[in-house]
Amino acid sequence: xxxxxxxxxxxxxxxxxxxxxxxxxxxxxxxxxxxxxxxxxxxxxxxxxxxxxxxxxxxxxxxxxxxxxxxxxxxxxxxxxxxxxxxxxxxxxxxxxxxxxxxxxxxxxxxxxxxxxxxxxxxxxxxxxxxxxxxxxxxxxxxxxxxxxxxxxxxxxxxxxxxxxxxxxxxxxxxxxxxxxxxxxxxxxxxxxxxxxxxxxxxxxxxxxxxxxxxxxxxxxxxxxxxxxxxxxxxxxxxxxxxxxxxxxxxxxxxxxxxxxxxxxxxxxxxxxxxxxxxxxxxxxxxxxxxxxxxxxxxxxxxxxxxxxxxxxxxxxxxxxxxxxxxxxxxxxxxxxxxxxxxxxxxxxxxx
Amino acid sequence: xxxxxxxxxxxxxxxxxxxxxxxxxxxxxxxxxxxxxxxxxxxxxxxxxxxxxxxxxxxxxxxxxxxxxxxxxxxxxxxxxxxxxxxxxxxxxxxxxxxxxxxxxxxxxxxxxxxxxxxxxxxxxxxxxxxxxxxxxxxxxxxxxxxxxxxxxxxxxxxxxxxxxxxxxxxxxxxxxxxxxxxxxxxxxxxxxxxxxxxxxxxxxxxxxxxxxxxxxxxxxxxxxxxxxxxxxxxxxxxxxxxxxxxxxxxxxxxxxxxxxxxxxxxxxxxxxxxxxxxxxxxxxxxxxxxxxxxxxxxxxxxxxxxxxxxxxxxxxxxxxxxxxxxxxxxxxxxxxxxxxxxxxxxxxxxx
Numbered sequence: 261x262x263x264x265x266x267x268x269x270x271x272x273x274x275x276x277x278x279x280x281x282x283x284x285x286x287x288x289x290x291x292x293x294x295x296x297x298x299x300x301x302x303x304x305x306x307x308x309x310x311x312x313x314x315x316x317x318x319x320x321x322x323x324x325x326x327x328x329x330x331x332x333x334x335x336x337x338x339x340x341x342x343x344x345x346x347x348x349x350x351x352x353x354x355x356x357x358x359x360x361x362x363x364x365x366x367x368x369x370x371x372x373x374x375x376x377x378x379x380x381x382x383x384x385x386x387x388x389x390x391x392x393x394x395x396x397x398x399x400x401x402x403x404x405x406x407x408x409x410x411x412x413x414x415x416x417x418x419x420x421x422x423x424x425x426x427x428x429x430x431x432x433x434x435x436x437x438x439x440x441x442x443x444x445x446x447x448x449x450x451x452x453x454x455x456x457x458x459x460x461x462x463x464x465x466x467x468x469x470x471x472x473x474x475x476x477x478x479x480x481x482x483x484x485x486x487x488x489x490x491x492x493x494x495x496x497x498x499x500x501x502x503x504x505x506x507x508x509x510x511x512x513x514x515x516x517x518x519x520x521x522x523x524x525x526x527x528x529x530x531x532x533x534x535x536x537x538x539x540x541x542x543x544x545x546x547x548x549x550x551x552x553x554x555x556x557x558x559x560x561x562x563x564x565x566x567x568x569x570x571x572x573x574x575x576x577x578x579x580x581x582x583x584x585x586x587x588x589x590x591x592x593x594x595x596x597x598x599x600x601x602x603x604x605x606x607x608x609x610x611x612x
Numbered sequence: 613x614x615x616x617x618x619x620x621x622x623x624x625x626x627x628x629x630x631x632x633x634x635x636x637x638x639x640x641x642x643x644x645x646x647x648x649x650x651x652x653x654x655x656x657x658x659x660x661x662x663x664x665x666x667x668x669x670x671x672x673x674x675x676x677x678x679x680x681x682x683x684x685x686x687x688x689x690x691x692x693x694x695x696x697x698x699x700x701x702x703x704x705x706x707x708x709x710x711x712x713x714x715x716x717x718x719x720x721x722x723x724x725x726x727x728x729x730x731x732x733x734x735x736x737x738x739x740x741x742x743x744x745x746x747x748x749x750x751x752x753x754x755x756x757x758x759x760x761x762x763x764x765x766x767x768x769x770x771x772x773x774x775x776x777x778x779x780x781x782x783x784x785x786x787x788x789x790x791x792x793x794x795x796x797x798x799x800x801x802x803x804x805x806x807x808x809x810x811x812x813x814x815x816x817x818x819x820x821x822x823x824x825x826x827x828x829x830x831x832x833x834x835x836x837x838x839x840x841x842x843x844x845x846x847x848x849x850x851x852x853x854x855x856x857x858x859x860x861x862x863x864x865x866x867x868x869x870x871x872x873x874x875x876x877x878x879x880x881x882x883x884x885x886x887x888x889x890x891x892x893x894x895x896x897x898x899x900x901x902x903x904x905x906x907x908x909x910x911x912x913x914x915x916x917x918x919x920x921x922x923x924x925x926x927x928x929x930x931x932x933x934x935x936x937x938x939x940x941x942x943x944x945x946x947x948x949x950x951x952x953x954x955x956x957x958x959x960x961x962x963x964x
Contacts, residue, residue: 413922441847501906558865573850
């Protein structure tokens, strides 16, 4: 399920993607935020949440299912708690403002909690978690999503593959500890690409639409994704729908619309963000020092078979980042064709 | 791995367990808290965290590795944030005060965050989460624990099987939504009992001490427990050590002592609790109404093979509770023998 293709300098691609969103009537700065968020996912190797999704976001704006110029409203509820109405803008723009607000609440009051409703798909959750880590916070970011995996005991997709995302600083500000994992056995975006390319996937990730195990990418994408760790992952995806959906005032219980294939209305995705300063219980430097000690200890543990090194969550993505920053991001043929088609339609000169 | 044995009225057992802790020099009220917490776990069917552990907690007090009369210190850091030094008391007593503090911070300021250090094993995390749900909060409770499962890429146990615990109210105040799941494939307590009884366990839960898959309860208990969902559960157990250990000022990175078999010093377990009022973003009644709608919707989904009903997290435990409250809690022969031995030693009249 790898994304083979020619490599391009990320700035070159970012400018191109930004032009697409400017043509879609987003402000220059908002277009930059969307473009750089998508390119950043590709740099980190998370291509399932990268520029491959450009035309999906474009289409929602074009069909007036998301607003190019939302009027995002902030409401302070308590010194540590704020509520944001995203006014149906793109998730990147709303979540970007939400995490900034959450960090500033935490800086002032130790903890910040921000609930968001009327939002859309916000890309890779790590984008926001990472910002918090760079501001010396531990951070959780929750979102809900369109129905994709069944609750335990059912075979009907109902909850999202919403990521469980957590992060905190390490001693190296460039390499924070970041967990960003779908509550399904595999990211939905990866199944989508396997489906488009007719690829095989490992058994155990999904059932076909009749409830039978499958290793066919297309049947899996059309079928039922399984949660990670059985009933445990299923419980986490339900929790996500509660805290990001029911709790924030967003859509919930299977009502969030699929951004890729449901164009019947706005999505009303919800997010919940929690930031806590790393120095509330100890001197400022202690947290990072202990993280360093902790990571070094883990790296010295006995390796399991097939491993050359023990990496902490977020480390493999950082390695991708360094490589792709230098060598350029890989763009597969189908993504290139899709972007060229979009550029032609919007009368933007192709860069490929 | 079921706990067969005679049934006893829970109040009868609770009084007996309370006597044991009073004899261990705990105050009457603290003894009651410990006894009722243990019995409550048994009522809920979570016998691995119930009265079977009585002698373990007793032994830590007896050997002066935990204090019978701790001086628990509270420090308010911000209006929403408090730090608790448990002074090495039993985890039940400290965590019970911590969740009360966390709820009261949330009631006043929307959100409460409480970090705890110098604590001990606090039993079933659901105990504390449930209290928060009954006070109209969504709640996360994190704790760290002695080394039991390896980080991804290693075969050395290093992080705890610490539970991921979350809860929120539902429309039925007696039946909150409660997730309380070990980050291992199976609760460590269950492996312990399988080991003691020489029982077989399913493959895939653990490796033996040489790194080979095993279905032998004893070899599994002596060996390496595997995290749930592979690298995803491994990441969650690492997160738990960070937020409950590194962040709170407690022991971390494999230094929390095993309460059952390591008597070389105090444990210094850490906990982190987060409570947020369910009405911060919407009118008070909305949350519970939406939970009701959400749960009813899930219950009507198409059943997977082998299921008669879809239950939400916390519901099976509530069913156990109702049954055991009426019929009494089951006490297995080995637990009865262990408690009788302890009673004899402390000159408490046996109730069996």
